[in-house]
Amino acid sequence: MDAYDLWAAVYDTDGNVLQQLDDLYVDAQLPYLLPPGSSLMIAEFGCGTGRNTIKLARRGAQVLAVDYSQGMLGKLKGKAKEKNVEDRIHVYQQDLALFPKGPDGTDSGFKQALDRSYSGGVDGVVSTLVIEHLDINLFFAAVKAILKPEGWLLLTNMHADMGAISSAGFLDPETGKKIKPASINHPEQEILEAAGKYGFVLRGEVSEDGPRDAEHAKQFGKRAVKWIGIKMHIGMVLKLRY
Numbered sequence: 001m002d003a004y005d006l007w008a009a010v011y012d013t014d015g016n017v018l019q020q021l022d023d024l025y026v027d028a029q030l031p032y033l034l035p036p037g038s039s040l041m042i043a044e045f046g047c048g049t050g051r052n053t054i055k056l057a058r059r060g061a062q063v064l065a066v067d068y069s070q071g072m073l074g075k076l077k078g079k080a081k082e083k084n085v086e087d088r089i090h091v092y093q094q095d096l097a098l099f100p101k102g103p104d105g106t107d108s109g110f111k112q113a114l115d116r117s118y119s120g121g122v123d124g125v126v127s128t129l130v131i132e133h134l135d136i137n138l139f140f141a142a143v144k145a146i147l148k149p150e151g152w153l154l155l156t157n158m159h160a161d162m163g164a165i166s167s168a169g170f171l172d173p174e175t176g177k178k179i180k181p182a183s184i185n186h187p188e189q190e191i192l193e194a195a196g197k198y199g200f201v202l203r204g205e206v207s208e209d210g211p212r213d214a215e216h217a218k219q220f221g222k223r224a225v226k227w228i229g230i231k232m233h234i235g236m237v238l239k240l241r242y
């Protein structure tokens, strides 16, 4: 079983500081990217349990929610039903490292759906806290392949300062063992260079965030204390050049 299939059981409840920083950044961007009444078609790469997927659907977007973990997708489906946004969330199991293929080497279900219904490309791609698990060039190639010209990419990740001393992981409540999916540290410069190579330009500024001091850390709970003074989160909005 993949590490994320195991993590799915506690992913939404283990007091993860990075997810809280991510909520702050994403919630600040969505009003601009998805203004009321915009009804955009969005693909989310590495949607996980739907922490951001539900927000996108609630803002009226149709979301193609993509992840390779059956466990994470199972949680997302439950939440979509509970929040009554099932009709706006279309779930695809896809290993992004293989896109546009599936594990059997033929076009994946996600690729076939894109060709059938969204061959002109989607309006936006969202990917939060995922690229530490991916080759950066493969990632941008896949985003470019499905995005409309002038479409946008909302991208967040673990900051390289945090990545230099840590990586995504969780304490398995069943065994008490720390489980860590494979991780690659991507410094800002590397992300921006790869983005430029695939035709993306930065819109606005790159955001870098983490608990600044003891007072600021309080809002993120006990697990934030050890990260005081360290940048944990990076976020940016990129646009695909026409």
Ligand SMILES: C[S@@+](CC[C@H](N)C(=O)[O-])C[C@H]1O[C@@H](n2cnc3c(N)ncnc32)[C@H](O)[C@@H]1O
Residues within 6 Å of the ligand: 004, 019, 022, 045, 046, 047, 048, 049, 050, 051, 052, 066, 067, 068, 069, 072, 094, 095, 096, 097, 127, 128, 129, 130, 133, 134, 168
């Ligand atoms: C840290 S979680 C982030 C989930 C969600 N985006 C969020 O911000 O809460 C990383 C997600 O990326 C997914 N993932 C990692 N590698 C992947 C790959 N090669 N293809 C598809 N999904 C992948 C994992 O299954 C997991 O759901």
